Amino acid sequence: MIDGAKVLALVFGCLLTDNFVFSRFFAERSALAENKLSAAARIGAAVAVIAAAAAIVSSALYFFVLSPLKLTYLGTVTAVLSVAGAYYLAERFLKVKELLRFDHPTALHALIAVDSVLVGAALLGAQAENFLYGALTGIFGALGFLLAVVLMAGVRERIALSDVPEGLKGLPISLISAGLIALALIGFSGFGG
Amino acid sequence: MHSEQGTASSKRYGLIPLMLAALPALAVAVSGLNGLVIGAAALAAMALASLLLSLVWKFVPAWMRGFALVLFAATAASMAQMAVSVALPRVSAALGLYLPLVAFTCALTGLPDAYDVDHELEDSLVRAVIRGAAYLAALTAIGCVREVLGAGAIFGISLGASFQPMRMLALAPGGLMLAGLILALLRAIQPKRRKEGEGA
Amino acid sequence: MKFFVSNPPHVLSPVTTRRLMLNVVLALVPAAAMGVYNFGLPALLVLLASSAAAVLTELLWQACTHKPLRVDDLSALVTGLLLGLTLPPSAPLWMAAAGAAFAILVVKQFFGGIGCNFMNPALAARAMLLISWPAAMSGYVSPGADAVSSATPLAQNFGWLDLFMGKIPGSIGEVSKLMILAGLVWLLATSTISIRIPLSMLAGACLTGWALGANPLGEVMSGGLLFAAVFMATDYVTSPRPGPGQWLYGLGCGALTILMRHFGSYPEGVTFAILTMNALVPLIDHAIRPRIYGHKRRERHA
Numbered sequence: 120m121i122d123g124a125k126v127l128a129l130v131f132g133c134l135l136t137d138n139f140v141f142s143r144f145f146a147e148r149s150a151l152a153e154n155k156l157s158a159a160a161r162i163g164a165a166v167a168v169i170a171a172a173a174a175i176v177s178s179a180l181y182f183f184v185l186s187p188l189k190l191t192y193l194g195t196v197t198a199v200l201s202v203a204g205a206y207y208l209a210e211r212f213l214k215v216k217e218l219l220r221f222d223h224p225t226a227l228h229a230l231i232a233v234d235s236v237l238v239g240a241a242l243l244g245a246q247a248e249n250f251l252y253g254a255l256t257g258i259f260g261a262l263g264f265l266l267a268v269v270l271m272a273g274v275r276e277r278i279a280l281s282d283v284p285e286g287l288k289g290l291p292i293s294l295i296s297a298g299l300i301a302l303a304l305i306g307f308s309g310f311g312g
Numbered sequence: 313m314h315s316e317q318g319t320a321s322s323k324r325y326g327l328i329p330l331m332l333a334a335l336p337a338l339a340v341a342v343s344g345l346n347g348l349v350i351g352a353a354a355l356a357a358m359a360l361a362s363l364l365l366s367l368v369w370k371f372v373p374a375w376m377r378g379f380a381l382v383l384f385a386a387t388a389a390s391m392a393q394m395a396v397s398v399a400l401p402r403v404s405a406a407l408g409l410y411l412p413l414v415a416f417t418c419a420l421t422g423l424p425d426a427y428d429v430d431h432e433l434e435d436s437l438v439r440a441v442i443r444g445a446a447y448l449a450a451l452t453a454i455g456c457v458r459e460v461l462g463a464g465a466i467f468g469i470s471l472g473a474s475f476q477p478m479r480m481l482a483l484a485p486g487g488l489m490l491a492g493l494i495l496a497l498l499r500a501i502q503p504k505r506r507k508e509g510e511g512a
Numbered sequence: 513m514k515f516f517v518s519n520p521p522h523v524l525s526p527v528t529t530r531r532l533m534l535n536v537v538l539a540l541v542p543a544a545a546m547g548v549y550n551f552g553l554p555a556l557l558v559l560l561a562s563s564a565a566a567v568l569t570e571l572l573w574q575a576c577t578h579k580p581l582r583v584d585d586l587s588a589l590v591t592g593l594l595l596g597l598t599l600p601p602s603a604p605l606w607m608a609a610a611g612a613a614f615a616i617l618v619v620k621q622f623f624g625g626i627g628c629n630f631m632n633p634a635l636a637a638r639a640m641l642l643i644s645w646p647a648a649m650s651g652y653v654s655p656g657a658d659a660v661s662s663a664t665p666l667a668q669n670f671g672w673l674d675l676f677m678g679k680i681p682g683s684i685g686e687v688s689k690l691m692i693l694a695g696l697v698w699l700l701a702t703s704t705i706s707i708r709i710p711l712s713m714l715a716g717a718c719l720t721g722w723a724l725g726a727n728p729l730g731e732v733m734s735g736g737l738l739f740a741a742v743f744m745a746t747d748y749v750t751s752p753r754p755g756p757g758q759w760l761y762g763l764g765c766g767a768l769t770i771l772m773r774h775f776g777s778y779p780e781g782v783t784f785a786i787l788t789m790n791a792l793v794p795l796i797d798h799a800i801r802p803r804i805y806g807h808k809r810r811e812r813h814a
Contacts, residue, residue, distance in 0.1 A: 142484045144339035156798060192394055195412040199386035203379060235336050235417055242409040273794030274630050281628035284577065284621075286496045290332070294492030295622060299631050300791045302485040302639050306768075306784020309777030478610075480644040489618065 129252060131310045133259035139170075140267035141301035143260075145236035151293040154279065156272045163268030167261040169205045170237050174244035174257020177201035181245035182253070198241035206237075236264055270300060327446050328498055333421040337414040337451055338487045340407050344467045347455020348448070349403050350414055353392040355444030357415035358422040361388035362440040365423060381423050389416035418447065454494065458482055529626070533586035535704045539695035540593055540743065546691045547684035551601035555684045558608050559596040565609035566592025569616040579625070587626050591615050594634035594743055597685025598736060598783075599641070600649065607645055611637040631790045632750045635740070639783050650779065686739040696742045705746040706754065709762040713741040716766025724774055737769055740782040750790045757800040764789045 139145045153159035177198045185191050240257050247253035274296050283292050334354065341347040361384050372380045393412040397404040404411060422440045460466050462482030480486040548556045570588035574581050592612045599608055615637035623629045642649045685692075699705045717737060718728035732738060745751065745765050752761050765786050772781030 141488070142339075144336045144484070144487065156795075192390065195390040195393060195416065196383075196386045198412075199382060199416065203382055235333070235413060238416060239336060239409070239413055242413055246409055269795065270791050273798065274791065277630050277794045278623065278628075282624035283628075284624075286500050287492070287622055291492040291496040291499070292622065294495065295489050295618065296630070298485045298488030298490075298492065299619065299636055299787075301488055302480075302636060302643070303631070303784055303787035303791055305483075305485065305639070305643060306772050306776055306778060306781065306788065310771075310775045476645060476648070478644040479646070480640055483643060485640075485643070 125252075126255065129255055130259050131307070133256055134263040134266065135304055135307040135310065137260075138267055138301075138304060139236055139239065139260045139264040140271070141297060141304050143239065145239040145264070151271060151290060151297065153268065153272045154275050156269070156276055159268050159272030160265075163265045163272075165209070166236060166268075167265040169202070169209050170240040170264060171257045171261035172205040172208065173198075173202040173237055174240040174260070175254045176204060176244075177241035178244035178247060178250050178253030178257065182250040194245045195242065198245055199238055201241045201244075202237045236261075240264075267297075267300075271297060274300070327443065327450065328495070328502065330418060330421055330443055330447050331450065331495070331498070333417045334414045334447070335491060336410055336417070338454065338491050339484065340410045341451050341455040341458065342462065342482045342487075343459040343465075344452055344456035345403060346407060347451040347453070349396060349400060350407060350411060351444075351448030351451035353396055353411055353415045354418040354451075355441070355448050356395070357385070357388040357392040357419040358440040358444040359437065360391060361385050361419035361423055362437040364388065366437060381420065385416050385419035385423060388419045389413075418444070450494075454490070458486070458490070462486065529585040529587060532704055533590050535699065535702045536590050536743070537586065537593065539698040539704070540590075540597065540685070542691035542694045543685040543688060543739070544593070544597060546688040547597065547601070550687065551684060555601040557605055558599055558601060558603050558684060559593065561605040562596035562599070562608040562612040563589055563592035565612035566595070566616050569613045570621065573617060573621045582626070585626065588616055591620070591633045595637050597739070597743075598634065598638045598683050600683055603641075603648060607641060607648060611641045614640055627749055629749055630793065631787060632744055632747050635744050635783050635786055635790075639787055642778070642780075642783065683736060683739075686736040689733055689738050692738050692742055699742070699746075705742075706758075708754075708758045709746050709751060709765075710741045712759045712762025713745055713766040713769075714738075716763035717741075717770050718766070719763075720767040720770040724770065726770070726774070731770055731773070735773070735780055736782045737766075740769075740786055741766070744782075745786050745789075750793060752793050752796045752800070755800065757796045760800065761789055761793065761796055764792070 133139070137143060153162060180197045180201060181191070181194055185193055185197060240260055243260065244253040244257045247256050271293065275293060278292060278296065287295070337347075337350050337354075341350060364387070365381070365384050368380075368384075389412045392415045393404070396407075396411060422443060456466060458481050460477075462477055462479060464477035478486075481490065544559060548559070566588045571581065573579075592615075595612055595615055596608060599611075615633035619631055619633040619636045620626070620629045696710065700707060714732055714737075717731055721728040721731040741762075745762065752758050765782075768785035768788060769782040772778070772785055776784070778784065
């Protein structure tokens, strides 16, 4: 039932070729705006965990609840709700609020708006072929996201010492760097499959 | 009062935060049609979410506010997605999950902050439509540029065999680099507009 | 006031950027000459186009942004020349120029100019050209008067001498391994580069090739591996600080090249392999700190 080759292709895909940040563009604050490597790793890990959890829940809800009940058009709403749920759980158990530097009481919607990887992962989880693939996409995609965050933070640390032209400072040069890294990662297409 | 709110508003509600929030749209804005459809969906979702919110906000208890914002945005995005999948099934399939994702994120970004909402609800619908329209224009433009330079066609009409398009622009690396350049461009023209007293 | 930050030890020396770059240009001359000899006028034109475009782009940028004109440090020329040498002789001139402009403008100047880029400009431009115009970039032409299109030598069988001397289809500068080695000797003799990165890269490639059951020597002799090991991976700006980090970097480049050749869907692996390692360099430098001059190894953490 589990197609090993397909799983391998999925894993490599989520980690490298269809990377959440460099290929799927689920990139924002954590991926592009973190400046210190250590902080980035922690924040990236927190977001990754929430994203993976959201994806798993969303996938489960879609395949075990919505599909049988023919309510699949609610997929987007359940994806978003999964993210909300995952976030609240993380807030409870992992003390992520301080980590994510939110002191706003309605931090949830700020977080979602700013890190589209959460909803993106959840939606991907619901759109896979079945629950297993959805969950795997969520987990390995989140790992790929963490990889992306760390890579970008390393590059940003280096950029901080550079003489970037005024109009490009900050987010624009980060995006261009991300584009260059995406260029490099294209070499991995075909791996695992 | 308007000019004070103008500068604060443009930081929070301007085109730039919107484009940032909807960065994923650039993954699929590889053709003029795609850009148009996603922009339209985002606009619809933003307007819808604002409308729904303004009708019901008074009844929402304080502790549920953040959650309510998220829920309304999600509902609006779902409705936009359903509309597109019925009207333009092929495009909807091509856009995949980016349609609901972008529609949702735009709707959410467009909704006023939970604490500002008491002052700004009346303006919010109008503002949502304006910003949505700006976003629609931007995405369509980006889509057209990427289609022309990246695939040698415009809205599906090919530009001739001798034109060799630069395919990277239609792929992820080109999209990201283009995003950076566009952002730099928007930033460059932004201060001028603020001086003229506009908040958009 | 701007303070120039660099790693110790700080020693005043007659080495200038210009001198280093000049050595690189000289090291490239044998490979370039062989390329032009093998492929004729088209090759020469490609080299001229990419070099001129690179220098011109840098000149224009520095003029328009009111920065001091530093084109005479020859770094733009080196980038242009390197890019040209990795292109097939049949490449359209405007593509070569576009690639060079991309390399200088986006990969180098947008980040702050010389010393500030994190990715090798010539290689990034090569990758950009490869995915933008795949057909034009894969047109391998056999050397000699008859310009016959053929597949990359990675897909064919050639005699060892042909592979070594360069009478095979391929990119302008990458085919003659003998000339590349001549360049390597010059670079080592003038202390422009150290043997660490080329050696570790080739070692990584051989080990990975052997592990995968391929012929290690064959892997080294085909494609752009040798050229990149000598001229691309050794770029100061985009490689780790001198020390153990460079060994790791080289091994990674070599290993990834072979992996990409065997498992990836693109015919040539070394370009993307080195670019990926470029992205990892900040992390490598973070993790592996070189021994501080004057301290014994054990006392470093005290």
